Amino acid sequence: MAEQLLETGSAAGRGQILRLEGVRKSYNVGTPIEAEVLHGIDMTLAAGEFVALIGPSGSGKSTLLHLVGLLERPTAGRILIAGKEIARLDEAGMTELRGRTLGFVFQFHHLLPEFTALENVMMPTLIERGRYDQAMRDRAKWLLGRVGLGDAMAKKPSALSGGMQQRVAIARALAVNPPMVLADEPTGNLDSHSADEIFALMREINRDDGTAFLVVTHDARLAGRCDRRVELMDGSVRT
Amino acid sequence: MPFEWVLALRFLREGHMQTALIVAGTTVGVAVIIFISALMNGLQASLAERTLSTQSHITVRAPDEAAMPVLDRAGQAVAAHIEPRVQRLRSIDQWERVFRELPAIPHVVDVSAIATGSGFAYRGNASKSIALIGVDPQRYRRIVKIEDKIKAGAYRIGPGEAMIGIELAHDLGAAVGDRIRVLSSENRDDVFRVTGIFDLGVRDLNRRWVIMPLRSAQSLLDLPGGVTHIDLTVDDIFSAEAVAQQIAARTGLTADSWMAINTQLLTAFKNQTMTTRTVRLFLILIVALGIASVLVVSVVQKQREIGILRAIGASPRRIMKVFLIQGGIVGGAGALMGSGLAALMIYGASFALRQDDGSALISGRIDASYYLSAAAVALLTGLLAAVAPARRAARLDPVEAIRYG
Numbered sequence: 203m204a205e206q207l208l209e210t211g212s213a214a215g216r217g218q219i220l221r222l223e224g225v226r227k228s229y230n231v232g233t234p235i236e237a238e239v240l241h242g243i244d245m246t247l248a249a250g251e252f253v254a255l256i257g258p259s260g261s262g263k264s265t266l267l268h269l270v271g272l273l274e275r276p277t278a279g280r281i282l283i284a285g286k287e288i289a290r291l292d293e294a295g296m297t298e299l300r301g302r303t304l305g306f307v308f309q310f311h312h313l314l315p316e317f318t319a320l321e322n323v324m325m326p327t328l329i330e331r332g333r334y335d336q337a338m339r340d341r342a343k344w345l346l347g348r349v350g351l352g353d354a355m356a357k358k359p360s361a362l363s364g365g366m367q368q369r370v371a372i373a374r375a376l377a378v379n380p381p382m383v384l385a386d387e388p389t390g391n392l393d394s395h396s397a398d399e400i401f402a403l404m405r406e407i408n409r410d411d412g413t414a415f416l417v418v419t420h421d422a423r424l425a426g427r428c429d430r431r432v433e434l435m436d437g438s439v440r441t
Numbered sequence: 442m443p444f445e446w447v448l449a450l451r452f453l454r455e456g457h458m459q460t461a462l463i464v465a466g467t468t469v470g471v472a473v474i475i476f477i478s479a480l481m482n483g484l485q486a487s488l489a490e491r492t493l494s495t496q497s498h499i500t501v502r503a504p505d506e507a508a509m510p511v512l513d514r515a516g517q518a519v520a521a522h523i524e525p526r527v528q529r530l531r532s533i534d535q536w537e538r539v540f541r542e543l544p545a546i547p548h549v550v551d552v553s554a555i556a557t558g559s560g561f562a563y564r565g566n567a568s569k570s571i572a573l574i575g576v577d578p579q580r581y582r583r584i585v586k587i588e589d590k591i592k593a594g595a596y597r598i599g600p601g602e603a604m605i606g607i608e609l610a611h612d613l614g615a616a617v618g619d620r621i622r623v624l625s626s627e628n629r630d631d632v633f634r635v636t637g638i639f640d641l642g643v644r645d646l647n648r649r650w651v652i653m654p655l656r657s658a659q660s661l662l663d664l665p666g667g668v669t670h671i672d673l674t675v676d677d678i679f680s681a682e683a684v685a686q687q688i689a690a691r692t693g694l695t696a697d698s699w700m701a702i703n704t705q706l707l708t709a710f711k712n713q714t715m716t717t718r719t720v721r722l723f724l725i726l727i728v729a730l731g732i733a734s735v736l737v738v739s740v741v742q743k744q745r746e747i748g749i750l751r752a753i754g755a756s757p758r759r760i761m762k763v764f765l766i767q768g769g770i771v772g773g774a775g776a777l778m779g780s781g782l783a784a785l786m787i788y789g790a791s792f793a794l795r796q797d798d799g800s801a802l803i804s805g806r807i808d809a810s811y812y813l814s815a816a817a818v819a820l821l822t823g824l825l826a827a828v829a830p831a832r833r834a835a836r837l838d839p840v841e842a843i844r845y846g
């Protein structure tokens with residue numbers, strides 16, 4: 203079944219950045235309110251692919267993204283990121299893999315309010331390298347320039363509009379130049395004009411850098427502009 | 442600067458009011474801890490000093506003559522009741538050897554041999570019961586600072602000269618230059634010219650003491666070449682009891698420290714020290730609770746950010762470190778500023794708090810160890826207070842924070 207899925211991917215053969223096999227997720231395991239949210243998900247994401255994850259509210263999109271993002275562990279099934287089986291990793295290994303290979307963009311921006319835009323963009327690299335250096339500063343400035351915020355680098359998030367904050371978040375997700383970015387409704391909180399711009403920015407980065415994107419969205423119009431759509435329905439992939 | 446420090450400092454800086462308040466609280470706590478310690482020590486030192494102005498730190502004398510039980514052949518005590526023996530006036534056996542050995546004992550500073558006994562002083566029709574105190578004036582001045590307490594005449598006793606207490610001088614109607622006759626308990630008598638009149642601040646001593654040359658006392662008390670006591674001083678007055686015990690063990694003589702003699706004072710000191718400790722303990726507890734509560738609130742406020750930090754690659758351990766560092770910084774800043782505040786308070790108190798003789802109760806210069814120990818305690822308290830909040834931060838589920846943040 204996994205092979206079939208691989209063939210259906212438009213970027214098949216370019217190597218997989220993500221592979222899910224029979225992934226299940228239950229909450230409150232062992233209690234009377236135990237509930238399975240994901241019922242055996244199989245899917246892949248090729249390197250450099252731009253995929254929309256769609257589905258009605260409560261279908262398990264965010265849950266799936268958190269599993270892929272190594273923020274939670276699946277109850278059953280296998281998840282491979284850049285060929286690495288994550289079940290074998292301990293907490294430290296997960297943290298390291300997350301820091302190196304994944305960028306996150308969330309619906310509610312989730313920037314650190316105490317830090318400037320520039321410092322927010324440097325944060326993942328600061329975490330990775332332990333202390334500030336000139337190279338990370340240069341890259342962060344370059345990234346902010348690229349998302350069109352060259353003039354707002356010293357501003358705190360509270361001084362930026364929603365669209366601008368989301369641009370900072372995208373720049374931050376790209377800080378360590380990860381092969382894959384996970385975005386949970388990155389435009390869900392923006393007006394349609396800003397949403398279009400943010401979406402266009404992500405596509406541009408995908409095209410120029412070959413960064414793979416897995417983007418959760420409710421917006422059918424934007425989903426239509428992706429390489430491929432994966433639709434979730436009640437915790438299963440609809441084919 | 443490492444990532445954990447960057448975050449800790451920024452969190453503290455952005456938490457203006459909370460940070461300012463908790464650092465202020467810690468500062469006051471540290472300052473009060475240092476201040477009360479300094480105050481208590483100043484108080485005790487001044488009380489001890491006052492007590493010791495008329496006393497040696499340690500007095501060595503011949504052991505009491507024990508009453509021997511009367512035994513029969515089987516070693517059974519025959520007499521049911523043993524009368525304590527009357528203590529004769531006795532010289533310390535081979536006192537010159539002991540006298541030479543004493544200065545070699547650690548902490549011992551000055552040593553003076555004394556022959557003392559009781560008797561009567563006469564002048565005209567007046568007669569008074571007195572204590573004869575025969576000393577080497579050059580050595581004795583370093584044990585009891587009578588020189589500072591001379592009210593008339595001078596600190597000088599040559600052959601045939603004596604210094605007497607101010608009450609005795611009054612009772613006998615004697616002034617400097619007058620002669621008094623002294624009759625000892627051994628029924629020998631001698632005449633002395635009064636060279637100095639002293640006021641030791643203790644009525645009983647002012648009424649009874651007659652200080653005379655050692656040789657005169659020896660012949661009056663029928664102790665040729667002998668002495669009844671050896672007085673000595675030590676460098677640290679609170680080590681006196683330990684030194685006394687060491688002397689007793691080494692010489693087989695009886696050695697009484699001022700601490701053993703003034704048990705009431707020592708008990709008062711102990712109670713004061715206990716009180717100080719208790720107050721200090723509660724202050725530390727309050728500081729710790731203050732720091733912990735501020736950090737717990739901060740962890741709750743920053744749940745969302747902790748979640749983001751986890752998502753972008755920070756491990757739980759490093760999140761924990763961020764909060765431990767914050768506790769350490771608050772404790773450290775409080776320690777620094779508290780030491781400064783305490784220095785100011787002590788400086789102020791050195792002017793404001795006076796003893797009745799006008800000298801300062803606590804000196805403006807306080808041992809650095811007070812500051813260092815209080816600072817170390819504050820730093821440690823900050824770190825320990827941060828442990829619970831830091832662990833809580835590390836345990837936060839990033840998904841919860843992101844989903845519902």
Ligand SMILES: Nc1ncnc2c1ncn2[C@@H]1O[C@H](COP(=O)(O)OP(=O)(O)OP(=O)(O)O)[C@@H](O)[C@H]1O
Pocket residue numbers: 229230237239257258259260261262263264265266
């Ligand atoms: N910690 C949890 N405990 C119990 N149930 C949970 C937990 N987290 C999520 N769920 C449930 O899992 C299901 C899927 O939630 P999820 O957030 O993944 O959906 P979603 O597709 O992202 O929805 P939306 O479009 O509204 O964001 C929901 O029914 C939700 O109530």
Ligand SMILES: [Mg+2]
Pocket residue numbers: 263264265386
């Ligand atoms: Mg969701």
